[in-house]
Amino acid sequence: MKKLFITLLSVLLLSLCETYGQQFSDAVTKFIEIQAPVIALKNVTIIDGTGGPTRTNQDIVITGDRITAIGNLGLVKIPPTAKIIDGNGKTVVPGFVMLHEHLFYAKPFEGAYKAVHMTNTFPKMYLAGGVTTMRTAGSIEANTDLNIKNLINEGKMVGPNIDVSTPHIQREGSIPQIQSLYGNESIENWINYWADKGVTSVKAYNNITKDDLKRIIKAAHARNMKVTGHLCSITYREAADLGIDNLEHGFAASSDFIPGKKENECDNSKIAQSLLNLDDNNPELKKLMEHLIKKNVTITYTPTVFDPFKGREVIPGGGDVAMAPFLLKQIQGIYNYLANSSSDSISYKSFKNDMRRIKQFHSMGGKVVVGTDPTGAGRTIAGYSNQRLIELLIEAGFKIEEAIKISTLNGANYLDMAKETGSIEVGKKADLILINGNLSKDISKIRNMEIIFKSGVGFNSNKIFESVKGKLGLD
Structure with missing residues (x-):
């Protein structure tokens, strides 16, 4: 009789779980x-x-x-x-499907920044800001990201569904936490190591060679993982020809227009200068867009991290209320300094340039997804910046229906999740x-x-x- 009671109780509990879900x-x-x-x-x-x-x-x-x-x-x-x-x-x-997010924050320090993992705040903030699915486009603590993903899936932590990316694949650079490749280290072993752990996307970064990227793409595709890149040493056209799936930051990272660019050379200042005065009607720009469309390359547009200073919020989206007082004071100081600088007026021009270019690419039939990239000067934070991003899409000239589709179904399509999510x-x-x-x-x-x-x-x-x-x- 006791065994029968326990069995009936177990069936009842199972029924309740099925009725009320997770x-x-x-x-x-x-x-x-x-x-x-x-x-x-x-x-x-x-x-x-x-x-x-x-x-x-x-x-x-x-x-x-x-x-x-x-x-x-x-x-x-x-x-x-x-x-x-x-x-x-x-x-x-x-629910938003955002493709350039991080679970770390760019904490400013003496003109540079240290990436600090926001384990206890960012996952919550992303969900509160409407993000139900996100990709970490590069991880500083990939193991932590995987653990957070699992805890969320198990109902033990608040947050969105997460597609976890590898650490940034980078040979050298100014941010010590990002370099991950050394000498003749096997790229294939590196990719397989993270794939075996459960990572589902790959992030290439500024300083790699064309041969590196070719091997990255081949190894990633063999494990059914897509590759995105915030590139510098490799042009967009070169990356498209090698088979890359996704390019980050609109056209703001395109080194295709540097006069006499040397192969595998990265110079971000030359990229910025070459794009600043590039005519929107330049036939080479249109040809590049057509080539990316032909090669089925998706562009991730990240306007929030480039949101200018003067006349705009200190923390885009109104997220200053989330910041610890000491940090807000620090960011406010950076804001006050840069808002009235000549560099901000240049940044504003670049910001508007990329708005027009991403709109043009989209109107030509190019695939566009979005994300916020909480790095830069420390102003971009989870959740609040995702809401701000929708406002910026409208500022760029997209209709509300287009802006929502770009922020939802487009991302779901890229992640091969559109049968399950991304639209009502x-x-x-x-x-x-x-x-x-x-x-x-x-x-x-x-x-x-x-x-x-x-x-x-x-x-x-x-x-x-x-x-x-x-x-x-x-x-």
């Missing part, structure tokens, strides 16, 4: 706003991530972790047991953002996120952000 630790549960077998979002405005027109007065039904119905208000059958959320005056978009469609995972306000009329409403649904579980955005208030930099 189980979470107390550290995660306190941020969950809604978790129910069936949830209905009623009378919302939908920007679905496909690039199609915005739809008003819509109902969405979530069953378990999936979207099971979408339709006009009152025409969708909603189960009587469903948990109802009144969406009047609110917008729903897909029946059968896909319920990775959604509920926003207070009409986003199609006021892009600043992107900062009014209320609930972030990840696989059908709704997390309270404000509560997560509040939990890290004043703590960034204390990790």
